[in-house]
Amino acid sequence: QVQLVESGGGLVQAGGSLRLTCAASGRTFSRYVMGWFRQAPGKSREFVALINRSGGSTYADSVKGRFTISRDDARNTVYLQMNSLKPEDTAVYYCAADAAIIAHTTVREYDYWGQGTQVTVSS
Numbered sequence: 001q002v003q004l005v006e007s008g009g010g011l012v013q014a015g016g017s018l019r020l021t022c023a024a025s026g027r028t029f030s031r032y033v034m035g036w037f038r039q040a041p042g043k044s045r046e047f048v049a050l051i052n053r054s055g056g057s058t059y060a061d062s063v064k065g066r067f068t069i070s071r072d073d074a075r076n077t078v079y080l081q082m083n084s085l086k087p088e089d090t091a092v093y094y095c096a097a098d099a100a101i102i103a104h105t106t107v108r109e110y111d112y113w114g115q116g117t118q119v120t121v122s123s
Helices: none
Strands: 004-007 010-013 018-025 033-039 046-051 057-059 067-072 077-082 092-097 118-123
Touching: 004 092, 010 057, 018 033, 018 092, 018 118, 033 057, 046 067, 046 077, 057 067
Parallel strands: 010 118
Antiparallel strands: 004 018, 018 077, 033 046, 033 092, 046 057, 067 077, 092 118
């Protein structure tokens, strides 16, 4: 079992930055692929970024070059640094954990989810 708690969301102007944090419980955090997803009002949840167990990362095209995912296994924490934010980045951001060996970008593959944190980017 893994419990995930996100923090760091808020209101920011376009062009600004935020860093999201996801704190995980459990002793086996390092075994999980960790992902960030987001869901805007009226839209389905979409993949943002993931980091695998060896530290390799994958990004959605919409955030590539602006967002950076990282993990600290000693602290059971994963981060999402978001720079050059745009109004279209406005959404609830969710942290998720996937116990599979292969990293996935689809919602249904992830086993555990946090409650989400709101990010609002004003124009």
